[in-house]
Amino acid sequence: MTKNQIIEQVAKETGMTKKSVAEVLDAASKAVDSALVAGESVQIAGFGIFSVKQKDAYTGRNPKTGEPVEIAASRRVTFSASKTLKDKLN
Numbered sequence: 001m002t003k004n005q006i007i008e009q010v011a012k013e014t015g016m017t018k019k020s021v022a023e024v025l026d027a028a029s030k031a032v033d034s035a036l037v038a039g040e041s042v043q044i045a046g047f048g049i050f051s052v053k054q055k056d057a058y059t060g061r062n063p064k065t066g067e068p069v070e071i072a073a074s075r076r077v078t079f080s081a082s083k084t085l086k087d088k089l090n
Contacts, residue, residue, distance in 0.1 A: 006025065007022050007025060010025075032050065036050060036051075036077055039052055046082055047081075047082055047084075049079070049080045049082070050077060050078070050079050051077070051078050051079075052076070052078075053075070053076050053077075053078050054073070054074075054075055055073060055074050055075070057070065057073040059071070
C-alpha cells in the first residue's frame with residue numbers, strides 16, 4: 001500500500017479531505033522520525049513499536065571476490081508488531 005492509497009482510504013473513512021489527511025500523515029511521520037533520531041522508541045497501541053538498535057562494526061566479505069570488507073557501525077530502525085496486530089494476521 002502506498003502513501004497515496006493510505007491517504008485515500010483514511011479520507012473515505014473519516015470524511016476528511018485528502019489534503020488534510022496528507023498534512024496529518026506528514027506531521028505524524030515527522031514526529032516519529034524525530035523521536036527515532038533522538039534514540040527514543042515509538043509505541044502505537046494496537047499496532048507495534050518502532051525502536052532504534054545499534055549495530056556494531058564487523059568484517060564482512062565481498063561475495064564476488066571473497067575479500068574482507070569492513071562494515072561500519074550503524075543505527076537501524078526495528079519494528080515489533082503488537083499482539084493485537086499479530087492476532088489479526090493469524
